[in-house]
Amino acid sequence: MSKPVVISGAGLWKPDHVITNAELVAAYNAYADRFNAENEAAIAAGDAALMEHSSEGFIEKASGIKQRYAYVKDGILDVNRMRPRIPHRDEDELSHQAEIALHAARAAMSAARKTPADIDMVIVSCAYTERSYPAIAIEVQHALGIQGFAFDMLVACSAATFALQRAHDAIAAGSARCVMVVNPELTSPQVNYRDRDGHFIFGDVSTAVVLESAQTCTAVHAYEILGTQALTSYSNNIRSNFGYLAYAEDVDPFCAANLFHQEGRRVFKEVCPMAAEHLKSQVEAVGLEVDDVKRWWLHQANLSMNLLISKRLLGRDASPEEAPIVLDEYANTASAGSIIAFCLHHEDLAEGDLGVICSFGAGYSIGSLVVRKRAAA
Protein backbone atom coordinates (compact mmCIF):
# COMPACT_ATOMS: atom_id res chain seq x y z
CA MET A 1 0.00 0.00 0.00
CA SER A 2 1.31 3.37 -1.05
CA LYS A 3 0.87 6.09 1.55
CA PRO A 4 0.77 4.79 5.18
CA VAL A 5 -2.61 5.39 6.79
CA VAL A 6 -3.27 4.89 10.49
CA ILE A 7 -6.15 4.44 12.86
CA SER A 8 -5.24 7.06 15.44
CA GLY A 9 -8.23 7.04 17.77
CA ALA A 10 -11.40 5.16 18.61
CA GLY A 11 -14.36 6.15 20.75
CA LEU A 12 -17.26 4.29 22.34
CA TRP A 13 -20.52 5.55 23.80
CA LYS A 14 -23.11 3.34 25.42
CA PRO A 15 -26.61 4.28 26.64
CA ASP A 16 -27.43 4.54 30.35
CA HIS A 17 -30.17 1.91 30.18
CA VAL A 18 -29.58 -1.83 30.44
CA ILE A 19 -32.12 -4.53 29.61
CA THR A 20 -31.30 -7.95 31.04
CA ASN A 21 -32.40 -11.22 29.47
CA ALA A 22 -34.67 -11.77 32.49
CA GLU A 23 -36.49 -8.46 31.89
CA LEU A 24 -36.86 -9.08 28.18
CA VAL A 25 -38.13 -12.63 28.64
CA ALA A 26 -40.64 -11.56 31.32
CA ALA A 27 -42.10 -8.93 28.97
CA TYR A 28 -42.17 -11.33 26.01
CA ASN A 29 -43.81 -14.11 28.02
CA ALA A 30 -46.44 -11.74 29.40
CA TYR A 31 -47.20 -10.65 25.84
CA ALA A 32 -47.38 -14.29 24.66
CA ASP A 33 -49.70 -15.26 27.54
CA ARG A 34 -52.03 -12.41 26.73
CA PHE A 35 -52.01 -13.25 23.02
CA ASN A 36 -52.78 -16.92 23.77
CA ALA A 37 -55.63 -15.99 26.14
CA GLU A 38 -57.14 -13.54 23.66
CA ASN A 39 -56.85 -16.02 20.79
CA GLU A 40 -57.77 -19.20 22.63
CA ALA A 41 -60.56 -20.20 20.24
CA ALA A 42 -58.54 -19.45 17.09
CA ILE A 43 -55.57 -21.41 18.46
CA ALA A 44 -57.84 -24.37 19.35
CA ALA A 45 -59.32 -24.27 15.83
CA GLY A 46 -55.84 -24.19 14.27
CA ASP A 47 -56.37 -20.69 12.86
CA ALA A 48 -53.65 -19.09 14.98
CA ALA A 49 -50.35 -20.42 16.34
CA LEU A 50 -49.80 -20.69 20.08
CA MET A 51 -47.01 -18.35 21.15
CA GLU A 52 -44.42 -20.35 23.07
CA HIS A 53 -42.46 -18.85 25.93
CA SER A 54 -38.99 -17.43 25.45
CA SER A 55 -36.29 -18.40 27.93
CA GLU A 56 -33.23 -16.82 29.51
CA GLY A 57 -31.45 -20.18 29.40
CA PHE A 58 -31.98 -20.48 25.63
CA ILE A 59 -30.86 -16.94 24.91
CA GLU A 60 -27.60 -17.18 26.82
CA LYS A 61 -26.79 -20.68 25.55
CA ALA A 62 -27.71 -20.00 21.90
CA SER A 63 -26.15 -16.53 21.62
CA GLY A 64 -23.87 -15.77 24.60
CA ILE A 65 -25.85 -12.54 25.14
CA LYS A 66 -26.57 -11.63 28.78
CA GLN A 67 -27.87 -8.08 28.41
CA ARG A 68 -28.04 -5.18 25.99
CA TYR A 69 -28.09 -1.37 26.19
CA ALA A 70 -31.12 0.63 25.10
CA TYR A 71 -31.07 4.27 23.98
CA VAL A 72 -34.64 4.50 25.33
CA LYS A 73 -35.82 1.67 27.57
CA ASP A 74 -39.28 3.08 28.15
CA GLY A 75 -41.86 1.17 26.09
CA ILE A 76 -39.77 -1.89 25.17
CA LEU A 77 -40.94 -3.94 28.16
CA ASP A 78 -44.50 -2.60 28.10
CA VAL A 79 -46.75 -5.43 26.79
CA ASN A 80 -49.08 -2.82 25.36
CA ARG A 81 -46.28 -1.35 23.25
CA MET A 82 -43.21 -3.62 22.81
CA ARG A 83 -41.05 -0.94 21.21
CA PRO A 84 -39.07 2.03 22.54
CA ARG A 85 -40.94 5.28 23.11
CA ILE A 86 -38.52 7.71 21.46
CA PRO A 87 -39.65 11.33 21.64
CA HIS A 88 -40.09 12.99 18.25
CA ARG A 89 -37.61 15.76 17.51
CA ASP A 90 -38.38 18.77 15.35
CA GLU A 91 -36.33 19.60 12.27
CA ASP A 92 -34.41 22.32 14.07
CA GLU A 93 -33.34 19.96 16.88
CA LEU A 94 -30.34 17.62 16.85
CA SER A 95 -31.44 14.21 15.58
CA HIS A 96 -31.20 11.16 17.84
CA GLN A 97 -28.57 9.47 15.70
CA ALA A 98 -26.48 12.62 15.37
CA GLU A 99 -26.58 12.97 19.15
CA ILE A 100 -25.20 9.51 19.82
CA ALA A 101 -22.75 9.86 16.91
CA LEU A 102 -21.34 13.01 18.53
CA HIS A 103 -20.67 11.25 21.85
CA ALA A 104 -18.51 8.62 20.15
CA ALA A 105 -16.93 11.10 17.70
CA ARG A 106 -15.70 13.35 20.53
CA ALA A 107 -14.20 10.37 22.36
CA ALA A 108 -12.41 9.26 19.17
CA MET A 109 -11.07 12.77 18.50
CA SER A 110 -9.73 12.95 22.02
CA ALA A 111 -7.95 9.57 21.67
CA ALA A 112 -6.50 10.68 18.32
CA ARG A 113 -5.53 14.12 19.72
CA LYS A 114 -7.39 15.80 16.88
CA THR A 115 -9.71 18.78 16.73
CA PRO A 116 -12.51 19.34 14.21
CA ALA A 117 -10.13 21.62 12.28
CA ASP A 118 -7.90 18.60 11.53
CA ILE A 119 -10.72 16.53 10.03
CA ASP A 120 -11.96 16.99 6.46
CA MET A 121 -14.28 14.03 5.85
CA VAL A 122 -17.03 12.44 7.96
CA ILE A 123 -18.70 9.11 7.22
CA VAL A 124 -21.71 7.99 9.24
CA SER A 125 -21.97 4.31 8.52
CA CYS A 126 -24.45 1.97 10.17
CA ALA A 127 -27.31 -0.46 9.61
CA TYR A 128 -30.09 2.17 9.53
CA THR A 129 -30.36 5.92 9.33
CA GLU A 130 -33.38 7.63 10.79
CA ARG A 131 -34.01 9.63 7.60
CA SER A 132 -32.92 9.69 3.98
CA TYR A 133 -31.58 13.26 3.87
CA PRO A 134 -29.95 15.49 4.81
CA ALA A 135 -27.30 12.92 5.69
CA ILE A 136 -26.77 12.31 9.41
CA ALA A 137 -23.05 12.65 8.59
CA ILE A 138 -23.57 16.23 7.38
CA GLU A 139 -25.45 17.04 10.57
CA VAL A 140 -22.54 15.61 12.61
CA GLN A 141 -20.05 17.52 10.46
CA HIS A 142 -22.03 20.72 11.06
CA ALA A 143 -22.39 20.14 14.82
CA LEU A 144 -18.63 19.63 15.15
CA GLY A 145 -17.71 22.52 12.83
CA ILE A 146 -15.77 20.33 10.40
CA GLN A 147 -14.87 21.66 6.91
CA GLY A 148 -14.87 19.38 3.86
CA PHE A 149 -17.54 16.78 3.15
CA ALA A 150 -19.65 14.08 4.74
CA PHE A 151 -21.96 11.27 3.69
CA ASP A 152 -23.94 8.31 5.04
CA MET A 153 -23.36 4.66 4.16
CA LEU A 154 -25.58 1.66 4.91
CA VAL A 155 -23.94 -1.77 4.83
CA ALA A 156 -25.75 -3.49 7.76
CA CYS A 157 -23.28 -5.43 9.94
CA SER A 158 -20.30 -4.46 7.79
CA ALA A 159 -21.02 -0.72 7.72
CA ALA A 160 -18.10 0.11 10.01
CA THR A 161 -15.41 -1.94 8.26
CA PHE A 162 -16.58 -0.91 4.79
CA ALA A 163 -16.46 2.75 5.87
CA LEU A 164 -12.98 2.26 7.32
CA GLN A 165 -11.91 0.94 3.93
CA ARG A 166 -13.47 3.99 2.22
CA ALA A 167 -11.65 6.26 4.68
CA HIS A 168 -8.35 4.46 4.19
CA ASP A 169 -8.63 4.70 0.41
CA ALA A 170 -9.54 8.41 0.51
CA ILE A 171 -6.49 9.24 2.61
CA ALA A 172 -4.20 7.02 0.54
CA ALA A 173 -5.48 8.65 -2.66
CA GLY A 174 -5.16 12.16 -1.24
CA SER A 175 -8.85 13.07 -1.41
CA ALA A 176 -8.97 13.44 2.40
CA ARG A 177 -6.42 14.22 5.11
CA CYS A 178 -8.15 12.94 8.20
CA VAL A 179 -11.45 11.04 8.33
CA MET A 180 -14.00 10.50 11.09
CA VAL A 181 -16.00 7.27 10.71
CA VAL A 182 -19.00 7.08 13.06
CA ASN A 183 -21.40 4.16 13.68
CA PRO A 184 -24.46 5.36 15.61
CA GLU A 185 -26.12 1.95 15.84
CA LEU A 186 -29.61 2.73 17.05
CA THR A 187 -30.92 -0.79 16.50
CA SER A 188 -33.77 -1.07 19.03
CA PRO A 189 -36.45 0.64 16.87
CA GLN A 190 -36.15 -2.14 14.26
CA VAL A 191 -36.31 -5.07 16.68
CA ASN A 192 -39.52 -7.07 16.73
CA TYR A 193 -39.84 -7.52 20.50
CA ARG A 194 -42.88 -9.76 19.84
CA ASP A 195 -40.72 -12.26 17.90
CA ARG A 196 -39.31 -15.09 20.03
CA ASP A 197 -36.53 -15.82 17.51
CA GLY A 198 -35.15 -12.32 17.44
CA HIS A 199 -36.31 -10.24 20.42
CA PHE A 200 -33.03 -10.73 22.33
CA ILE A 201 -30.48 -10.10 19.59
CA PHE A 202 -29.76 -6.36 19.39
CA GLY A 203 -28.47 -3.51 21.54
CA ASP A 204 -27.85 0.21 20.97
CA VAL A 205 -24.39 1.78 20.98
CA SER A 206 -22.27 4.31 19.11
CA THR A 207 -18.64 3.96 18.02
CA ALA A 208 -16.24 6.17 16.09
CA VAL A 209 -12.77 5.88 14.56
CA VAL A 210 -10.34 8.56 13.37
CA LEU A 211 -8.02 7.74 10.46
CA GLU A 212 -5.25 9.90 9.09
CA SER A 213 -1.94 9.88 7.28
CA ALA A 214 0.88 8.39 9.39
CA GLN A 215 2.79 11.66 8.92
CA THR A 216 0.27 13.71 10.91
CA CYS A 217 -0.40 11.17 13.67
CA THR A 218 0.41 12.19 17.27
CA ALA A 219 -1.70 9.57 19.06
CA VAL A 220 -0.39 7.37 21.87
CA HIS A 221 -2.07 4.26 20.44
CA ALA A 222 -2.03 4.18 16.65
CA TYR A 223 -2.30 1.35 14.15
CA GLU A 224 -0.95 1.33 10.64
CA ILE A 225 -3.38 -0.26 8.19
CA LEU A 226 -1.53 -2.96 6.27
CA GLY A 227 -4.47 -4.12 4.17
CA THR A 228 -8.24 -3.92 3.78
CA GLN A 229 -10.74 -6.21 2.12
CA ALA A 230 -14.49 -6.07 1.48
CA LEU A 231 -16.61 -8.91 0.19
CA THR A 232 -20.34 -9.29 -0.49
CA SER A 233 -22.46 -12.23 -1.57
CA TYR A 234 -26.24 -11.85 -1.91
CA SER A 235 -28.40 -13.63 0.66
CA ASN A 236 -32.02 -13.32 1.80
CA ASN A 237 -31.31 -14.88 5.19
CA ILE A 238 -31.08 -11.60 7.13
CA ARG A 239 -33.59 -8.97 6.12
CA SER A 240 -35.21 -5.73 7.15
CA ASN A 241 -37.64 -4.50 4.50
CA PHE A 242 -38.74 -1.22 5.97
CA GLY A 243 -38.29 1.55 3.45
CA TYR A 244 -39.82 4.47 1.65
CA LEU A 245 -41.81 2.30 -0.80
CA ALA A 246 -44.16 1.29 2.05
CA TYR A 247 -46.08 4.52 1.44
CA ALA A 248 -46.74 3.61 -2.19
CA GLU A 249 -47.13 -0.13 -1.75
CA ASP A 250 -50.05 0.13 0.67
CA VAL A 251 -48.42 -2.33 3.08
CA ASP A 252 -48.28 -1.80 6.82
CA PRO A 253 -44.90 -0.10 7.22
CA PHE A 254 -44.55 -1.66 10.66
CA CYS A 255 -45.52 -5.26 9.84
CA ALA A 256 -43.25 -8.09 11.05
CA ALA A 257 -41.69 -8.55 7.59
CA ASN A 258 -40.49 -4.97 7.65
CA LEU A 259 -38.65 -5.40 10.95
CA PHE A 260 -35.44 -7.38 11.43
CA HIS A 261 -35.82 -11.12 10.82
CA GLN A 262 -33.43 -13.86 9.89
CA GLU A 263 -32.85 -17.54 9.31
CA GLY A 264 -30.35 -17.69 12.17
CA ARG A 265 -29.29 -21.30 11.74
CA ARG A 266 -28.58 -20.81 8.02
CA VAL A 267 -26.68 -17.60 8.68
CA PHE A 268 -24.58 -19.41 11.21
CA LYS A 269 -23.77 -22.28 8.82
CA GLU A 270 -23.04 -20.12 5.79
CA VAL A 271 -21.25 -17.16 7.31
CA CYS A 272 -18.80 -19.01 9.59
CA PRO A 273 -16.83 -20.73 6.78
CA MET A 274 -16.99 -17.57 4.61
CA ALA A 275 -15.59 -15.44 7.42
CA ALA A 276 -12.82 -17.89 8.35
CA GLU A 277 -11.73 -18.22 4.73
CA HIS A 278 -11.88 -14.46 4.19
CA LEU A 279 -9.77 -13.78 7.28
CA LYS A 280 -7.11 -16.29 6.27
CA SER A 281 -6.86 -14.91 2.73
CA GLN A 282 -6.83 -11.33 4.01
CA VAL A 283 -3.93 -12.01 6.40
CA GLU A 284 -2.00 -13.93 3.72
CA ALA A 285 -2.61 -11.16 1.18
CA VAL A 286 -0.43 -8.84 3.25
CA GLY A 287 2.33 -11.45 3.55
CA LEU A 288 1.48 -12.74 7.04
CA GLU A 289 0.31 -16.00 8.60
CA VAL A 290 -2.67 -16.26 10.94
CA ASP A 291 -0.31 -17.23 13.76
CA ASP A 292 1.39 -13.82 13.44
CA VAL A 293 -1.82 -12.09 14.51
CA LYS A 294 -2.00 -11.21 18.19
CA ARG A 295 -5.60 -9.95 18.32
CA TRP A 296 -8.81 -10.62 16.41
CA TRP A 297 -11.44 -7.91 16.90
CA LEU A 298 -14.33 -9.87 15.44
CA HIS A 299 -17.94 -8.98 14.70
CA GLN A 300 -20.10 -9.65 17.74
CA ALA A 301 -23.34 -11.46 16.85
CA ASN A 302 -23.07 -14.85 18.45
CA LEU A 303 -20.51 -16.36 20.84
CA SER A 304 -20.47 -19.82 19.23
CA MET A 305 -19.96 -18.21 15.84
CA ASN A 306 -16.87 -16.35 17.03
CA LEU A 307 -15.50 -19.45 18.77
CA LEU A 308 -16.02 -21.52 15.62
CA ILE A 309 -14.48 -18.95 13.29
CA SER A 310 -11.37 -18.53 15.43
CA LYS A 311 -11.03 -22.31 15.80
CA ARG A 312 -11.23 -22.79 12.04
CA LEU A 313 -8.62 -20.09 11.58
CA LEU A 314 -6.13 -21.07 14.25
CA GLY A 315 -6.76 -24.82 14.39
CA ARG A 316 -7.36 -24.44 18.14
CA ASP A 317 -9.52 -22.40 20.51
CA ALA A 318 -8.64 -18.71 20.66
CA SER A 319 -8.06 -17.30 24.14
CA PRO A 320 -10.25 -14.40 25.32
CA GLU A 321 -7.16 -12.17 24.96
CA GLU A 322 -6.72 -13.21 21.32
CA ALA A 323 -10.38 -12.80 20.31
CA PRO A 324 -12.15 -10.64 22.92
CA ILE A 325 -15.91 -11.04 23.38
CA VAL A 326 -18.11 -8.04 24.15
CA LEU A 327 -21.50 -9.35 23.02
CA ASP A 328 -22.30 -10.72 26.48
CA GLU A 329 -22.59 -7.11 27.69
CA TYR A 330 -23.56 -5.28 24.46
CA ALA A 331 -25.46 -7.96 22.45
CA ASN A 332 -25.33 -7.63 18.65
CA THR A 333 -24.81 -3.95 17.87
CA ALA A 334 -24.80 -4.39 14.08
CA SER A 335 -21.64 -2.88 12.58
CA ALA A 336 -20.29 -1.51 15.87
CA GLY A 337 -19.41 -4.89 17.45
CA SER A 338 -15.86 -5.28 16.15
CA ILE A 339 -15.19 -1.59 16.87
CA ILE A 340 -16.38 -1.96 20.49
CA ALA A 341 -13.99 -4.91 20.83
CA PHE A 342 -11.22 -2.74 19.36
CA CYS A 343 -12.06 0.22 21.65
CA LEU A 344 -11.96 -1.90 24.79
CA HIS A 345 -9.06 -4.18 23.91
CA HIS A 346 -6.22 -2.48 22.04
CA GLU A 347 -4.18 -0.37 24.42
CA ASP A 348 -2.29 -3.37 25.88
CA LEU A 349 -0.76 -4.27 22.49
CA ALA A 350 2.96 -3.51 22.06
CA GLU A 351 4.70 -1.80 19.15
CA GLY A 352 4.71 -4.13 16.13
CA ASP A 353 1.82 -6.31 17.36
CA LEU A 354 -0.61 -7.30 14.63
CA GLY A 355 -4.38 -7.34 14.78
CA VAL A 356 -7.39 -7.82 12.51
CA ILE A 357 -10.73 -5.99 12.67
CA CYS A 358 -13.45 -8.03 10.94
CA SER A 359 -17.21 -7.82 10.49
CA PHE A 360 -19.62 -10.32 8.95
CA GLY A 361 -23.39 -10.33 8.53
CA ALA A 362 -26.34 -9.20 6.47
CA GLY A 363 -25.90 -8.90 2.74
CA TYR A 364 -23.95 -11.16 3.23
CA SER A 365 -21.08 -8.78 3.79
CA ILE A 366 -17.61 -9.29 5.23
CA GLY A 367 -15.06 -6.54 5.80
CA SER A 368 -11.62 -6.64 7.37
CA LEU A 369 -8.52 -4.59 8.10
CA VAL A 370 -5.10 -5.91 9.10
CA VAL A 371 -3.33 -3.41 11.38
CA ARG A 372 0.04 -3.12 13.11
CA LYS A 373 0.62 -1.11 16.26
CA ARG A 374 3.00 1.81 15.82
CA ALA A 375 5.46 3.23 18.29
CA ALA A 376 3.81 5.82 20.54
CA ALA A 377 4.20 9.34 19.13
Ligand SMILES: CC(C)(COP(=O)(O)OP(=O)(O)OC[C@H]1O[C@@H](n2cnc3c(N)ncnc32)[C@H](O)[C@@H]1OP(=O)(O)O)[C@@H](O)C(=O)NCCC(=O)NCCS
Ligand atom coordinates in the same frame (compact mmCIF):
# COMPACT_ATOMS: atom_id res chain seq x y z
C1 LIG B 1 -30.24 -16.57 16.31
C2 LIG B 1 -29.51 -17.71 17.00
C3 LIG B 1 -28.94 -17.22 18.32
C4 LIG B 1 -30.52 -18.83 17.28
O1 LIG B 1 -29.85 -19.95 17.81
P1 LIG B 1 -30.10 -21.42 17.21
O2 LIG B 1 -29.35 -22.36 18.04
O3 LIG B 1 -29.79 -21.36 15.75
O4 LIG B 1 -31.63 -21.61 17.48
P2 LIG B 1 -32.80 -22.09 16.50
O5 LIG B 1 -33.39 -20.88 15.84
O6 LIG B 1 -32.32 -23.21 15.61
O7 LIG B 1 -33.81 -22.66 17.55
C5 LIG B 1 -33.51 -23.81 18.36
C6 LIG B 1 -34.74 -24.14 19.20
O8 LIG B 1 -34.94 -23.12 20.19
C7 LIG B 1 -36.25 -22.56 20.05
N1 LIG B 1 -36.18 -21.11 20.34
C8 LIG B 1 -36.00 -20.09 19.47
N2 LIG B 1 -36.04 -18.93 20.12
C9 LIG B 1 -36.23 -19.21 21.42
C10 LIG B 1 -36.35 -18.43 22.58
N3 LIG B 1 -36.25 -17.09 22.53
N4 LIG B 1 -36.53 -19.04 23.76
C11 LIG B 1 -36.62 -20.40 23.83
N5 LIG B 1 -36.52 -21.19 22.76
C12 LIG B 1 -36.34 -20.62 21.57
C13 LIG B 1 -36.65 -22.83 18.62
O9 LIG B 1 -38.06 -22.88 18.52
C14 LIG B 1 -36.03 -24.19 18.38
O10 LIG B 1 -36.84 -25.19 18.94
P3 LIG B 1 -36.97 -26.64 18.23
O11 LIG B 1 -35.59 -27.22 18.26
O12 LIG B 1 -37.96 -27.33 19.10
O13 LIG B 1 -37.45 -26.36 16.84
C15 LIG B 1 -28.36 -18.23 16.13
O14 LIG B 1 -28.88 -18.98 15.05
C16 LIG B 1 -27.47 -17.14 15.59
O15 LIG B 1 -26.96 -16.31 16.31
N6 LIG B 1 -27.17 -17.18 14.30
C17 LIG B 1 -26.29 -16.23 13.68
C18 LIG B 1 -27.08 -15.01 13.46
C19 LIG B 1 -26.28 -13.83 13.05
O16 LIG B 1 -25.11 -13.70 13.23
N7 LIG B 1 -26.98 -12.90 12.46
C20 LIG B 1 -26.44 -11.69 12.09
C21 LIG B 1 -27.45 -10.71 12.48
S1 LIG B 1 -27.05 -9.16 11.89
